[in-house]
Each structure stands twice: as structure tokens, then as C-alpha cells.
Amino acid sequence: MWKPRFAMDDIAAAVAEGHRPLADWRPLTEGENSQVFAAEDGDLPVVVRACKRRDGFDVEARAAALLAGSADRAPEVLATGPVGDSWWCVTTRLPGVRLCDLPPDRIAAAAEAVAETMRRIHTADVSASTGFGGLDPATGNGRQSAWHDPVPGPDAWHKLSIEDRKLVDALTDLYAADAAALPERRALLHGDFSADNLIVDGDAVGVIDFECARYGDPLWDLAYQLFWAGPWPVMAPQARAAAAGLDDSADTRARVRLHMTAAGLNGAAFYAHDDRVPELQLMLRRLAPLLADPPSLADLDGYWIHPGR
Known part of the structure; x- marks a missing residue:
């Protein structure tokens, strides 16, 4: 349990x-x-x-x-x-209402303030710490030496069908290739910057549940939003606001896909371990489009915000 x-x-x-x-x-x-x-x-x-x-x-x-x-x-x-x-x-306890509990018009109205809140987290001074990945509470340093996430190994997938296993193996290989080719980035990340962890009070936005806080590429939080915006549309307005104005370069697109792939593979492994078949299949459907080359971030529909249903 x-x-x-x-x-x-x-x-x-x-x-x-x-x-x-x-x-x-x-x-x-x-x-x-x-x-x-x-x-x-x-x-x-x-x-x-x-x-x-x-x-x-x-x-x-x-x-x-x-x-x-x-x-x-x-x-x-x-x-x-x-x-x-x-x-x-x-x-x-922060004053306000969770973003996911607001009506659609207020969710959309708060999107830019939410995006700005995320950007401010990424500018926190982390110079007194070292490392990447999840924070070690004893030292304040990152627990891993690599800037990109580890993804589940073969043992996580023993319950999958042959076709589903082919998909996760192909994504794992693609992830390894992208991670090896991209330069490292390091900032403080929330790690679970989702609509249920954001508290809106008028024009102010608060952030709760930092237990997944980590050091890494600031695009990780955006990629997490994009991955979940398909199956959970309440996250789409904040993902669109965060993506607006990004440098739409091949490097940026590859970094976002990298982190979306990690979020999806880790989510799939979690649900596979717990035998939560509908959620596992949702993760796999959401991951499948990421095998294709990433298109422009100017149009977030389809590839980037795919419903996965």
C-alpha cells in the first residue's frame, strides 16, 4: 500500500x-x-x-x-x-483554491501567472549545492551525477505484451541517444508542477507539495505539464503559457521530448508495478507519438498535447 x-x-x-x-x-x-x-x-x-x-x-x-x-x-x-x-x-496553509478546482475561465486567466511562478522557481540560487536529480534531504545536494533522469530498466516491463514491450524498448533507446547528445542544464525544479499543486488566490499563485523537488533542466517542469495536459486537459492552459516564447530550436524540442519520455516511462512503470492496467495503457498511448521527430513548439496540439485516449 x-x-x-x-x-x-x-x-x-x-x-x-x-x-x-x-x-x-x-x-x-x-x-x-x-x-x-x-x-x-x-x-x-x-x-x-x-x-x-x-x-x-x-x-x-x-x-x-x-x-x-x-x-x-x-x-x-x-x-x-x-x-x-x-x-x-x-x-x-496557503490561502486560495487549487487550480484544478477552478472553473475553466479562471484556469485560463491564471495561466500566465502560473507560468511566471514556475520561471521564478527555476531562478532560485542553487550554487551552494551540487548534483542532479532528487534533493538529498541530509545534504541538500542532488542524488545523481547526470542531469537527465534514469528511466526504468527491463525488469519493470515483464508484464507487458510483446507489442507494448517493443514500444518502451524503442523509447528507452531513443531516450539514451537524446540524453547523450544534449548539454546539461541545472536549476531547481518543482518536479510535480501540476494543477493540483498550485493554489490560486486572486492574482497570486502559490505552490505546494515540493517533495519531488529536484535539480535539472528547467524544461523538465514544462515537459511534465505537456505530458499530462493530454490526459488531464486542466493542465493545458498552464502548459501553453509556459511554452509561449520558448526558443523553438531543435535543441529545445529535443530536451522537451527527452523529459516527456522520462515522465511517461516512469509513470508507466509505476502503474505496471501496481497492476493498474487502464492507467498503464493510457501512459503507453501518450508515449507512442514521441517516437516521431518533434515538430515546432508553435503548434502544441497533436504531438505535444496528445490526448492519449
Whole structure:
């Protein structure tokens, strides 16, 4: 099981013991891997999450420190502690509504502010750290030496049909060739810059859930948006705004395809491991167009934002 299943009272008791008692508890929309609650810490609105692993909470604290003093609105990690075989984390609660919960006209209206928020994250000062990939919470450095992501190996695909295996093998080979040919880039990335991790409050945009924060190519966050914009259209306006004005060069297109391929292969491996067949097939349909040479970014439909349905 990826997500803990505690009663709210059990988490409240653990937080009271390890931090202090909180009031006015209520459930919030849960994440893929966590239970989520709103509460009040005195006069301070907070969010409490429970997750099987502590690492993500510690990474979030590291990322918040990198963004401290910037114009970006991100939650502050207040406390972390154990509950049963899992961990809880208390953070400040940003005012506003999740982007994915807004009506379509407001999602579109917020797109440029969302894109600007992403660009600001990518300009955070990371000079005191080294490495690439996910942040090591103990050191603040990246966990890997290469600027591009590792992608799943052959063992991830043993349940696939012969035709599906041919697709992932071809994409893996293409990924390796692109990664070897492209120059490295290094910036702070959110890692999961999706519509459910963005909080809109009037004209202001806040960003939550930095547990996937990483160092790498700033085009990774855009590529992630593009990959998911097909199956989840609520992400399309923010992806279009982020892509507008990019240098539409062969280098840029290759970098975006590289990161979209990694996002899709890792997503497919996750669903394959969990025997979630419909989601796995969606990932494979979304990945298939990426075998073709990338066209211009000026027209994002089709190849770049393919529905994958």
C-alpha cells in the first residue's frame, strides 16, 4: 500500500504528542501517496499530511529553504514526526483554491501567472549545492551525477505484451541517444508542477507539495505539464503559457521530448508495478507519438498535447 489509512483522530494524537494539539481538523483532497487534513495551529491555518515515507517532507523543507526570501509563495514546514509505521508533517496553509478546482475561465486567466511562478522557481540560487536529480534531504545536494533522469530498466516491463514491450524498448533507446547528445542544464525544479499543486488566490499563485523537488533542466517542469495536459486537459492552459516564447530550436524540442519520455516511462512503470492496467495503457498511448521527430513548439496540439485516449 502506497498510502497510509489512519483515522483522523490517530493522526491528531500523534501531532499533539510530537508538536502540539491542533484544532478544527477536517479532511482535504488526498494526494496519490498521502492523507491530507486542514487544521488550525492557534491562529495559523495549517495542513497536515500523513505518508509512508518521511523523505518527501524533508525534501520539501530543503526546497522551502532555497525559496526563502523570494517572491514565490510556498508552505513552511513546521514539524514532522511518526505515526504508526508512517510519518506526519505540518505545514502552513496557503490561502486560495487549487487550480484544478477552478472553473475553466479562471484556469485560463491564471495561466500566465502560473507560468511566471514556475520561471521564478527555476531562478532560485542553487550554487551552494551540487548534483542532479532528487534533493538529498541530509545534504541538500542532488542524488545523481547526470542531469537527465534514469528511466526504468527491463525488469519493470515483464508484464507487458510483446507489442507494448517493443514500444518502451524503442523509447528507452531513443531516450539514451537524446540524453547523450544534449548539454546539461541545472536549476531547481518543482518536479510535480501540476494543477493540483498550485493554489490560486486572486492574482497570486502559490505552490505546494515540493517533495519531488529536484535539480535539472528547467524544461523538465514544462515537459511534465505537456505530458499530462493530454490526459488531464486542466493542465493545458498552464502548459501553453509556459511554452509561449520558448526558443523553438531543435535543441529545445529535443530536451522537451527527452523529459516527456522520462515522465511517461516512469509513470508507466509505476502503474505496471501496481497492476493498474487502464492507467498503464493510457501512459503507453501518450508515449507512442514521441517516437516521431518533434515538430515546432508553435503548434502544441497533436504531438505535444496528445490526448492519449
